[in-house]
Amino acid sequence: MAEIRVENLQKSFGSFAAVRGADFTVGNGEFFCLLGPSGCGKTTTLRMIAGLELPTGGRIFLGPEEVTGKRASERDIAFVFQLFALYPHMNVRANIAFPLRCQSVPRAEIRRRVAEAARILRITPILDRPVSGLSGGDRQRVALGRAIVRQPMAFLMDEPLGALDAEFRRLMCGELRALHDRLGATTVYVTHDQLEAMSMGDKIAVMNDGAVEQLGTPREIYDRPASMFVADFIGSPPMNFVEFEAPLRRGDRCVVIDGAEIAVPELRDTASQPECALGVRPEHVRLSDTSPLRGSIYGAEYLGTTQIVTVATGRGFVKARVTSETTVRLGEPVGLAFRPEKLSIFDRRSGRVLRSALHDVLHGGGAHG
Amino acid sequence: MADVRLETVCKSFGKTEAVRELSLEIGDGEFVVLLGPTGAGKTTTLRLVAGLERPDAGRVAIAGRDVTNAPPAMRDVTFVFQQYSLYPHLSVFDNLAFPLRSPVRRSAPAEINRKVREVARLLHIEDKLQNRATQLSGGQMQRVAIGRALIRSPAVYLMDEPLSSLDAKLRGEMRIELQRIQRELGATVLYVTHDQTEAMTLATRIGVMDGGRLVQVGTPREIYESPANVYVATRLGSPGINLVPRATFPTMPAPAAAATVGVRTEHVRIRKAENGRSLGTVSWIEHLGDQDHLHVALGERDFVTLSDADSGLSVGDPVAIEVNRPLFFDAAGRRVAG
Numbered sequence: 135m136a137e138i139r140v141e142n143l144q145k146s147f148g149s150f151a152a153v154r155g156a157d158f159t160v161g162n163g164e165f166f167c168l169l170g171p172s173g174c175g176k177t178t179t180l181r182m183i184a185g186l187e188l189p190t191g192g193r194i195f196l197g198p199e200e201v202t203g204k205r206a207s208e209r210d211i212a213f214v215f216q217l218f219a220l221y222p223h224m225n226v227r228a229n230i231a232f233p234l235r236c237q238s239v240p241r242a243e244i245r246r247r248v249a250e251a252a253r254i255l256r257i258t259p260i261l262d263r264p265v266s267g268l269s270g271g272d273r274q275r276v277a278l279g280r281a282i283v284r285q286p287m288a289f290l291m292d293e294p295l296g297a298l299d300a301e302f303r304r305l306m307c308g309e310l311r312a313l314h315d316r317l318g319a320t321t322v323y324v325t326h327d328q329l330e331a332m333s334m335g336d337k338i339a340v341m342n343d344g345a346v347e348q349l350g351t352p353r354e355i356y357d358r359p360a361s362m363f364v365a366d367f368i369g370s371p372p373m374n375f376v377e378f379e380a381p382l383r384r385g386d387r388c389v390v391i392d393g394a395e396i397a398v399p400e401l402r403d404t405a406s407q408p409e410c411a412l413g414v415r416p417e418h419v420r421l422s423d424t425s426p427l428r429g430s431i432y433g434a435e436y437l438g439t440t441q442i443v444t445v446a447t448g449r450g451f452v453k454a455r456v457t458s459e460t461t462v463r464l465g466e467p468v469g470l471a472f473r474p475e476k477l478s479i480f481d482r483r484s485g486r487v488l489r490s491a492l493h494d495v496l497h498g499g500g501a502h503g
Numbered sequence: 504m505a506d507v508r509l510e511t512v513c514k515s516f517g518k519t520e521a522v523r524e525l526s527l528e529i530g531d532g533e534f535v536v537l538l539g540p541t542g543a544g545k546t547t548t549l550r551l552v553a554g555l556e557r558p559d560a561g562r563v564a565i566a567g568r569d570v571t572n573a574p575p576a577m578r579d580v581t582f583v584f585q586q587y588s589l590y591p592h593l594s595v596f597d598n599l600a601f602p603l604r605s606p607v608r609r610s611a612p613a614e615i616n617r618k619v620r621e622v623a624r625l626l627h628i629e630d631k632l633q634n635r636a637t638q639l640s641g642g643q644m645q646r647v648a649i650g651r652a653l654i655r656s657p658a659v660y661l662m663d664e665p666l667s668s669l670d671a672k673l674r675g676e677m678r679i680e681l682q683r684i685q686r687e688l689g690a691t692v693l694y695v696t697h698d699q700t701e702a703m704t705l706a707t708r709i710g711v712m713d714g715g716r717l718v719q720v721g722t723p724r725e726i727y728e729s730p731a732n733v734y735v736a737t738r739l740g741s742p743g744i745n746l747v748p749r750a751t752f753p754t755m756p757a758p759a760a761a762a763t764v765g766v767r768t769e770h771v772r773i774r775k776a777e778n779g780r781s782l783g784t785v786s787w788i789e790h791l792g793d794q795d796h797l798h799v800a801l802g803e804r805d806f807v808t809l810s811d812a813d814s815g816l817s818v819g820d821p822v823a824i825e826v827n828r829p830l831f832f833d834a835a836g837r838r839v840a841g
Binding site (some may be wrong): 173 | 679
């Protein structure tokens with residue numbers, strides 16, 4: 135197992151810059167997620183770590199060794215692809231054994247390692263089945279088996295659960311994380327699904343437009359998003375933005391929106407311009423009759439466990455996550471109250487967050503500029 | 504718009520009974536979602552309504568007219584597939600306009616232009632109208648495919664996992680948009696998905712399918728709060744319902760037939776156990792941002808609860824569990840009143 139370090143990594147395809155200067159270190163044994171929308175450069179970054187693409191700039195280290203210009207076959211890593219490519223004419227056992235047979239590993243050793251991989255993945259009973267009749271989940275497990283069996287320095291996974299249905303994805307998230315905990319293997323995992331990243335990652339790098347927008351633990355990224363992009367990409371539903379104009383100064387502890395005074399974490403920055411946005415997560419919004427910030431009920435999405443109520447305000451929609459027992463009527467006027475200590479304030483022009491008391495508790499690996 | 508009626512419809516493929524004696528009525532303007540895992544028979548049901556499959560037995564009626572043996576073109580339905588199928592050589596505009604230019608319902612150019620722009624606005628692809636279909640991202644292509652269905656005003660819309668190829672955020676937006684569009688149009692929709700969130704938020708009524716059978720039909724709230732059996736109970740709720748043997752909670756009052764207790768994650772209160780009176784220990788705290796999923800090891804079982812991100816509990820803590828509103832199931836998995 136090993137650390138993976140990427141320094142100022144760049145990749146251009148012609149005039150198109152797919153990755154523009156990514157910097158991060160994946161700690162030994164860490165589960166590291168590259169998260170972002172399609173086209174953000176996360177898969178290209180992963181492919182460069184794998185050696186499937188050569189960077190146009192920057193360096194890659196696998197453990198102490200620089201591998202930037204090395205072929206994929208010279209890097210001791212295993213790649214699990216989005217679409218599990220299994221050999222249809224081979225059974226499960228032969229598929230898993232394949233990478234070892236290519237490396238001319240002795241037979242007894244192959245048998246032992248395949249059995250071990252099968253046990254970890256709990257697919258021992260299907261080892262002698264043909265892969266053609268397998269369910270999506272089992273196919274994915276076989277694909278994982280083929281990666282595990284090599285006992286590589288690191289695993290690289292490109293949306294390995296992308297083809298599975300939602301419920302099964304959740305189950306496999308738990309499995310993958312448990313598998314990671316058993317193997318302790320350094321893993322770089324690419325996904326566009328924030329829930330997968332939140333659930334499994336020790337660290338998440340949120341990518342946007344070829345660059346790492348924020349790097350941190352799931353909790354840091356969720357609680358203290360560095361930018362409106364991150365705030366909007368993480369969370370389901372994502373963070374609400376209430377736009378307002380005010381000359382905010384260091385030391386301010388409230389903002390005034392449509393005459394309603396809203397308490398916020400004390401600002402540590404002075405805004406360079408007045409166009410701002412108040413960021414509030416749906417679970418930190420409460421429907422309150424007495425609140426001066428008013429709106430009307432636009433829609434309600436019942437989810438059983440909770441419900442999401444959409445409130446139309448003069449400043450756009452605000453979604454609140456409330457208990458499913460709360461009854462609301464469409465069109466009904468309501469007041470909105472926010473949990474003050476959880477609020478973020480953004481500079482709407484740059485999209486970056488303004489430092490506030492929210493960031494005082496920040497510890498290592500927090501928001502990167 | 505129109506109603507749809509399925510009467511004891513059966514369909515087998517070889518030895519596989521894909522749909523078994525399925526009866527369902529979809530009212531005019533209703534949004535019915537068939538929910539179930541792969542292989543439950545939901546897509547086959549949809550294809551039977553579309554006329555892409557003929558039933559082995561039973562009847563299909565649309566707007567009161569028996570269409571059991573009518574070809575797809577005579578049913579006035581539109582079908583949105585999971586995999587978008589666009590004409591790659593045409594622009595987005597022409598792809599959207601295509602159904603309006605077909606010989607059977609040729610529309611005036613001004614009318615076509617108006618409708619295409621309206622649909623493009625609904626789906627946020629106005630700025631892509633002149634692009635070729637191949638220049639779009641997957642999400643945009645799927646929106647064009649949905650747009651092509653919306654542009655006509657058929658009796659019934661049939662949709663087979665139309666959002667599954669979109670990313671989570673877009674899926675969330677499209678859910679609300681679909682809901683709004685359906686209400687605005689008063690459209691009758693039969694929609695197939697394995698995604699419970701889509702089912703819960705879109706449906707007027709959900710039909711839960713299992714092994715070719717429709718096992719329960721009801722509003723999202725009915726299905727969530729009053730599942731007919733263990734299978735249905737596990738289909739809805741995220742995180743899923745906890746199912747534990749009745750003996751786990753010996754002091755809980757329960758009907759005699761109860762073999763399994765189902766506990767929704769939001770109906771559990773967890774606190775640190777004092778003086779050894781714990782039921783289990785915290786095994787994993789999953790930080791999902793808006794809430795933590797607290798996993799408690801109850802013997803061999805994983806018991807999941809929602810907890811506030813600031814609960815103060817940590818892995819290894821012994822905990823006591825307090826349960827509200829339990830659901831009871833008998834040995835066969837059927838619900839028994841508690």
